[in-house]
Amino acid sequence: MTAITVIDEPENPLRRAPLVEGNNDFTSVTDIIAGVAEKKTPRGWYLMFGISIALLLNLGAMIGYLIFTGVGVWGNNIPVGWGWPIVNFVFWIGIGHAGTLISAILFLFRQKWRTSINRASEAMTIFAVMAAGIFPAIHVGRIWVIYWVFPVPNQMSMWPNFKSPLLWDVFAVSTYFTISALFWFVGLVPDLATFRDRAMKAGRKVAAKLYGAFAFGWHGSNRHWVNYEKAYLILAALSTPLVLSVHSIVSFDFAISLLPGWHTTIFPPYFVAGAIFSGFGMVLTLMIPARKWLGLHQLITLNHLDNIAKILLLTGTMVGYAYAMEFFIAWYSGVEYEQFCFINRATGPYWWAYAIMVSCNVISPQLFWFRAMRRNPMVLFIISIFVNIGMWFERFVITVTSLNRDFLPSSWGYFTPTLIDILTYVGSFGLFFTMFLLFCRFLPILAISEVKGVMPQANPHHGHGDDAAHH
Amino acid sequence: MSNTNKWGIVAEFDSAASIYQACKKVIEKGYTRVDAHTPFPVHGLDKALRQGPSHLGWIVVCFGLTGICVAQLMMWWTNAFDYRFWVSGKTPYAWETTIPITFELMVLLSGISAVFGMFGLNRLPRLHHPIFRHKTFHRASDDRFFLSVEATDPKFDTNETVAFLQSIGGQHVEVIEE
Numbered sequence: 001m002t003a004i005t006v007i008d009e010p011e012n013p014l015r016r017a018p019l020v021e022g023n024n025d026f027t028s029v030t031d032i033i034a035g036v037a038e039k040k041t042p043r044g045w046y047l048m049f050g051i052s053i054a055l056l057l058n059l060g061a062m063i064g065y066l067i068f069t070g071v072g073v074w075g076n077n078i079p080v081g082w083g084w085p086i087v088n089f090v091f092w093i094g095i096g097h098a099g100t101l102i103s104a105i106l107f108l109f110r111q112k113w114r115t116s117i118n119r120a121s122e123a124m125t126i127f128a129v130m131a132a133g134i135f136p137a138i139h140v141g142r143i144w145v146i147y148w149v150f151p152v153p154n155q156m157s158m159w160p161n162f163k164s165p166l167l168w169d170v171f172a173v174s175t176y177f178t179i180s181a182l183f184w185f186v187g188l189v190p191d192l193a194t195f196r197d198r199a200m201k202a203g204r205k206v207a208a209k210l211y212g213a214f215a216f217g218w219h220g221s222n223r224h225w226v227n228y229e230k231a232y233l234i235l236a237a238l239s240t241p242l243v244l245s246v247h248s249i250v251s252f253d254f255a256i257s258l259l260p261g262w263h264t265t266i267f268p269p270y271f272v273a274g275a276i277f278s279g280f281g282m283v284l285t286l287m288i289p290a291r292k293w294l295g296l297h298q299l300i301t302l303n304h305l306d307n308i309a310k311i312l313l314l315t316g317t318m319v320g321y322a323y324a325m326e327f328f329i330a331w332y333s334g335v336e337y338e339q340f341c342f343i344n345r346a347t348g349p350y351w352w353a354y355a356i357m358v359s360c361n362v363i364s365p366q367l368f369w370f371r372a373m374r375r376n377p378m379v380l381f382i383i384s385i386f387v388n389i390g391m392w393f394e395r396f397v398i399t400v401t402s403l404n405r406d407f408l409p410s411s412w413g414y415f416t417p418t419l420i421d422i423l424t425y426v427g428s429f430g431l432f433f434t435m436f437l438l439f440c441r442f443l444p445i446l447a448i449s450e451v452k453g454v455m456p457q458a459n460p461h462h463g464h465g466d467d468a469a470h471h
Numbered sequence: 472m473s474n475t476n477k478w479g480i481v482a483e484f485d486s487a488a489s490i491y492q493a494c495k496k497v498i499e500k501g502y503t504r505v506d507a508h509t510p511f512p513v514h515g516l517d518k519a520l521r522q523g524p525s526h527l528g529w530i531v532v533c534f535g536l537t538g539i540c541v542a543q544l545m546m547w548w549t550n551a552f553d554y555r556f557w558v559s560g561k562t563p564y565a566w567e568t569t570i571p572i573t574f575e576l577m578v579l580l581s582g583i584s585a586v587f588g589m590f591g592l593n594r595l596p597r598l599h600h601p602i603f604r605h606k607t608f609h610r611a612s613d614d615r616f617f618l619s620v621e622a623t624d625p626k627f628d629t630n631e632t633v634a635f636l637q638s639i640g641g642q643h644v645e646v647i648e649e
Binding site: 025026027030151157158159160161162163164165167168171172175178179182183185186190193194196197198200201216217218219220221222223224225226227228229230231234235238239241242245249252448449450452453457458459460461462 | 486487488490491506507508509510511512513514515516517520522524525527528531545546549550553554556558559561565568569571572574575576578579581582583585586588589590592593595596597598599600602603608609610611612613614617
């Protein structure tokens with residue numbers, strides 16, 4: 001690995017920082033990004049892949065054990081009927097949201113800095129939704145009748161109840177996965193063509209055939225680009241409300257019920273803000289090591305990390321506002337069950353979970369008020385881990401503390417996860433990282449054609465002395 | 472002219488600025504069956520080549536409306552008609568509760584049609600294209616910009632077109648076989 005010195009010069013506020021640093025042209029951008037997939041597999045990759053595969057096998061074993069034994073192997077029990085599976089589901093689905101935010105919402109707002117992080121973030125979205133989808137699927141108990149959630153005729157001659165938010169969730173999550181995967185694939189096609197052409201040139205026949213099959217015969221025709229850009233714009237316009245709807249619908253799973261602690265109108269925006277917060281946390285957790293190990297400093301610059309840190313600060317503070325507002329509404333409502341629920345949430349038997357949640361999600365991102373902190377990859381990485389932990393605990397707090405002290409004190413309980421709960425959750429990381437490592441190894445980890453498109457040389461009037469007239 | 476075994480002529484350019492100028496010149500000269508092949512969408516090329524806008528939007532609108540109708544029909548027919556369903560005091564068909572799924576199906580069908588409609592309009596996937604025979608065309612996905620004039624163009628003439636493309640700065644000008 002070559003050491004790259006990065007000069008952290010203060011930005012001139014009158015001039016936008018370049019999105020690609022160093023003396024790069026189109027050729028070198030292709031070389032850097034394609035080089036990641038073409039060079040010899042680093043030994044560290046095998047090590048990480050081995051660990052991930054082991055965790056993935058463990059996930060398979062846990063799911064097998066669960067299906068053959070029953071959901072009693074988990075800690076879910078009355079009064080806490082919804083335990084770790086829903087916590088893990090919301091945790092993973094929330095992580096996915098940053099990818100769609102970057103690929104769709106930042107695209108519509110013409111935030112060009114998204115181009116160097118959108119590909120990996122979209123991949124993260126897809127793998128996170130895969131990890132999320134496992135939990136609702138396996139928690140149903142009799143997984144062999146899971147098709148009852150779809151409107152297909154069954155032996156009871158009954159249709160699903162379309163008024164249930166849980167069924168809305170089925171439609172929301174499956175649509176979200178399909179659209180995210182298609183969006184990702186559309187973005188990949190021109191870059192797969194690049195990989196195909198390079199493999200062909202280097203005489204790697206099998207790789208050329210494989211990349212070629214998925215590149216669909218792309219040859220960069222301008223007529224094709226016109227349709228392509230339209231499709232990209234439409235997908236971005238569809239994904240923007242979609243991403244907001246998905247976590248809103250996830251929050252309906254809770255908010256539509258009449259339980260104190262869940263039945264609040266603040267849930268949809270609160271969940272969406274938390275989802276974006278957690279997703280950007282995971283983007284940093286993945287991209288900071290990838291940037292270092294794969295030598296992508298000139299494409300994923302400190303300015304990119306700085307921007308992500310600002311989003312973390314914003315969304316973390318929004319989540320903090322929601323935590324405070326929940327208490328205010330509980331007090332203002334005058335409903336004693338609601339008030340008890342929130343006092344119990346912060347000071348009851350799970351006070352420690354609440355304390356972890358607030359310190360990770362609200363307090364730790366406040367460091368990002370300082371520029372030096374936003375531009376220090378080590379600090380960013382550590383805070384990103386805090387964000388991941390804090391957001392998992394947020395879902396734990398919402399789910400468990402609203403259930404553990406039921407209306408009747410005689411039915412109060414304390415939820416403890418079983419070993420199977422823990423191993424299943426750890427296993428879901430195995431699935432996520434296995435997929436992500438395969439992606440890093442074999443696919444264009446940055447959107448090559450999009451990065452080229454935001455370089456100054458991409459402007460057809462570049463070098464004609466009339467640059468200024470077109471800005 | 473016997474252009475039956477020729478697909479067209481392809482020239483290479485080395486920057487976004489030079490392909491843009493070349494496109495303008497080739498259109499001014501009166502060629503019509505012209506296309507650019509670039510590693511990324513170059514802003515303004517569609518205007519320089521007088522290529523019309525994409526019609527993809529109409530396909531997507533049709534599929535989006537289909538999604539809305541399918542969702543509404545499905546929920547009304549299953550819960551309010553085929554097997555009337557009274558749950559928690561709500562009427563069998565309550566439009567408020569149908570919004571989330573109607574929205575999701577609209578997005579699903581629109582998104583699928585946007586992607587496959589785009590490939591369909593582009594006549595993709597295809598296994599081969601004559602333009603790949605050009606010696607340096609592999610750089611069209613890397614760092615070079617190509618201009619093609621097809622043999623079906625009424626103004627197409629092998630010698631003249633080659634000379635013209637060279638005169639406007641085209642490198643590696645090659646006649647491509649069908």
